[in-house]
Amino acid sequence: QVQLVESGGGLVQAGGSLRLSCAASGRTFSSYAMGWFRQAPGKEREFVAAISWSGGSTYYADSVKGRFTISRDNAKNTVYLQMNSLNPEDTAVYYCAAVQEGSGSYYLAEEYDYWGQGTQVTVSS
Secondary structure (H helix, E strand, C coil): CEEEEEECCEEEECCCCEEEEEEEEECCHHHEEEEEEEECCCCCCEEEEEECCCCCCEEECCCCCCCEEEEEECCCCEEEEEECCCCHHHCEEEEEEEEECCCCCCCCHHHCCEECCCEEEEEEC
């Protein structure tokens, strides 16, 4: 089992920045690729970003490319999502998730084995 706890969400004005953190405990964190997803009211959960176990490969949704950066610190069992130039369309509950390295494309929510409880991000215009 892997337990994931997100933090860092909040209310920010358009153009602002937030950094989300996801702390993992349980099985070996470094053997898992990690992803961030988000879900806005009335919409399906969508892929935001993912990072390989080593941090050497990263993947982004087109909607956040160039604005968001995913990173990880395996010594701290933590993955981060730095979000810059936020706009109201980024408002959602953000979830981190873990999947065994190499077991999928990392873009699909159904591929992930473990999920956090989510953290709310609200961007005001």
